[in-house]
Amino acid sequence: MHIVVCIKQVPDSAQIRVHPVTNTIMRQGVPTIINPYDLFALEAALELRDKFGGEVTVLTMGPPSAEDSLRKALTFGADRAVLLTDRFFAGADTLATTYALATAIRKIGDTYGAPDIIFTGKQTIDGDTAQVGPGIAKRLDLLQLTYVARIGALDLDARTIEAERRSEGGVQILRTRLPCLITMLEATNEIRRGAMKDALRAARATIVKWSAQDAGVEDIAKCGLRGSPTIVKKVFAPPPRAEKAALIDFGSRSPAEALIEDIFKRQPKLEAELVTLARGF
Numbered sequence: 001m002h003i004v005v006c007i008k009q010v011p012d013s014a015q016i017r018v019h020p021v022t023n024t025i026m027r028q029g030v031p032t033i034i035n036p037y038d039l040f041a042l043e044a045a046l047e048l049r050d051k052f053g054g055e056v057t058v059l060t061m062g063p064p065s066a067e068d069s070l071r072k073a074l075t076f077g078a079d080r081a082v083l084l085t086d087r088f089f090a091g092a093d094t095l096a097t098t099y100a101l102a103t104a105i106r107k108i109g110d111t112y113g114a115p116d117i118i119f120t121g122k123q124t125i126d127g128d129t130a131q132v133g134p135g136i137a138k139r140l141d142l143l144q145l146t147y148v149a150r151i152g153a154l155d156l157d158a159r160t161i162e163a164e165r166r167s168e169g170g171v172q173i174l175r176t177r178l179p180c181l182i183t184m185l186e187a188t189n190e191i192r193r194g195a196m197k198d199a200l201r202a203a204r205a206t207i208v209k210w211s212a213q214d215a216g217v218e219d220i221a222k223c224g225l226r227g228s229p230t231i232v233k234k235v236f237a238p239p240p241r242a243e244k245a246a247l248i249d250f251g252s253r254s255p256a257e258a259l260i261e262d263i264f265k266r267q268p269k270l271e272a273e274l275v276t277l278a279r280g281f
């Protein structure tokens, strides 16, 4: 079995600030991490590999410094790492990102064996769009399971996989055919501690580095800024709320009564409006 996990190196959002004048994200000096959702995806892939055999390839598109995240993924136990890096990929929106990643996944398939499962995180903590997983699935014509919190049964003979998908108001148990693409939520699993042998292997490992040409990109105009119709016009921090928390003394009243009285006190016209509305029914 061959599993590909797409990981993105992102700035540690706990340390990000927005420039007060230009409203741009201040990335200088901000440490980078593997996007947290991608770690849940990687752990799910490693658990399947440990149980059923096969290989896990991690893939990222990013600047040369993204090699650090790939090496980290190798310390967790991934078998191979591919870095897609080229000046032509710079400034990519989700359309251009999915074009480049889908092309690289095809090349990974041709070089190391066709993937049975492709994992992505649900979304990143910087771009935050959650479009890249479904975009890759569309470009590769794959079935997709999104918002997955847990992987269930995998049957390699029947070539099916079951997964728990979290949806509003419940959990869906879904089964689909392989090959497929899965986008992972924060899950019940947690990324393992890397074993010493994997840390040593990761330190010595050769990261496969592909340019656009190496990856087999056919239309360079679909990559990077040139291939990106998205324009982010403004980025800003939401203004702090003026409203402060209120302390309500329940006294001898029930909490519900006290809350309703407080709401009516703060919005004097509301009670009359509700009465008028109720008369209309």
Ligand SMILES: Cc1cc2nc3c(=O)[nH]c(=O)nc-3n(C[C@H](O)[C@H](O)[C@H](O)COP(=O)(O)OP(=O)(O)OC[C@H]3O[C@@H](n4cnc5c(N)ncnc54)[C@H](O)[C@@H]3O)c2cc1C
Binding pocket: 006, 007, 008, 025, 035, 037, 038, 059, 060, 061, 062, 091, 092, 093, 094, 095, 097, 101, 119, 120, 121, 122, 123, 124, 126, 127, 128, 129, 130, 131, 132, 133, 224, 225, 228, 230, 231, 232, 235
């Ligand atoms: C503030 C801000 C402004 C931006 N402005 C622009 C702009 O003006 N023009 C422009 O073209 N682009 C811009 N970008 C970049 C771009 O929109 C996205 O960062 C990029 O396309 C990936 O989308 P995403 O981060 O929303 O991924 P999501 O769709 O949220 O990611 C889902 C999953 O896909 C996988 N994935 C995503 N990206 C990669 C990757 N590079 N390598 C491997 N796997 C990946 C991961 O598994 C991830 O968990 C901007 C980004 C930010 C944060």
